[in-house]
Amino acid sequence: QKEVEQNSGPLSVPEGAIASLNCTYSDRGSQSFFWYRQYSGKSPELIMFIYSNGDKEDGRFTAQLNKASQYVSLLIRDSQPSDSATYLCAVSPSGTYKYIFGTGTRLKVLA
Amino acid sequence: GAVVSQHPSRVICKSGTSVKIECRSLDFQATTMFWYRQFPKKSLMLMATSNEGSKATYEQGVEKDKFLINHASLTLSTLTVTSAHPEDSSFYICSALDRGTGELFFGEGSRLTVL
Numbered sequence: 001q002k003e004v005e006q007n008s009g010p011l012s013v014p015e016g017a018i019a020s021l022n023c024t025y026s027d028r029g030s031q032s033f034f035w036y037r038q039y040s041g042k043s044p045e046l047i048m049f050i051y052s053n054g055d056k057e058d059g060r061f062t063a064q065l066n067k068a069s070q071y072v073s074l075l076i077r078d079s080q081p082s083d084s085a086t087y088l089c090a091v092s093p094s095g096t097y098k099y100i101f102g103t104g105t106r107l108k109v110l111a
Numbered sequence: 112g113a114v115v116s117q118h119p120s121r122v123i124c125k126s127g128t129s130v131k132i133e134c135r136s137l138d139f140q141a142t143t144m145f146w147y148r149q150f151p152k153k154s155l156m157l158m159a160t161s162n163e164g165s166k167a168t169y170e171q172g173v174e175k176d177k178f179l180i181n182h183a184s185l186t187l188s189t190l191t192v193t194s195a196h197p198e199d200s201s202f203y204i205c206s207a208l209d210r211g212t213g214e215l216f217f218g219e220g221s222r223l224t225v226l
Binding site for chain 2: 032034036041042043044045046049088097098099100101102103104
């Protein structure tokens with residue numbers, strides 16, 4: 001059973017702090033990794049994707065991938081109350097376009 | 112950027128009726144679309160993979176006769192919930208794959224409430 005696991009939270013951080021979200025996956029052959037943000041009652045929206053080991057930065061967001069340890073993380077710098085949402089980690093196993101989603105981590109940024 | 116439109120966004124129906132949800136890719140041709148359902152505070156669960164011009168591939172535990180999927184064109188996939196029951200009430204989300212970029216774009220979601 002291919003799985004993607006996340007801590008459900010809520011993770012509370014003060015405004016301006018760094019929020020760190022983690023995700024582990026079981027399929028060692030996974031090739032593509034995604035972070036989505038989902039506001040309550042809305043559809044997920046893509047924040048970042050990462051394919052290679054290491055860090056990938058985009059504005060206030062940094063994705064980190066460690067395939068040997070099978071984890072992927074998302075750092076949000078200078079967190080804002082508008083960042084409060086559920087963050088979904090998604091993994092695409094090799095040879096398929098299917099995305100396996102984690103249960104999501106609920107982030108609360110306190111003003 | 113690419114847009115995927117899903118309709119209707121909300122639907123309320125009586126138990127025993129059928130409901131059709133449409134998913135359209137507006138900016139690109141989507142040979143592959145995916146249908147998910149999401150219960151409150153839960154993650155997206157893949158229901159089926161919809162391939163243009165062929166039968167959908169259903170995930171284990173999903174009743175193909177209850178959730179009918181049709182992908183008759185490169186820009187449209189439909190999900191029909193047949194003989195809906197209250198336990199089918201959920202948030203249904205489609206996504207379309209842009210094979211050119213490998214990116215998956217989500218529709219806005221459809222909230223189904225079966226009375």
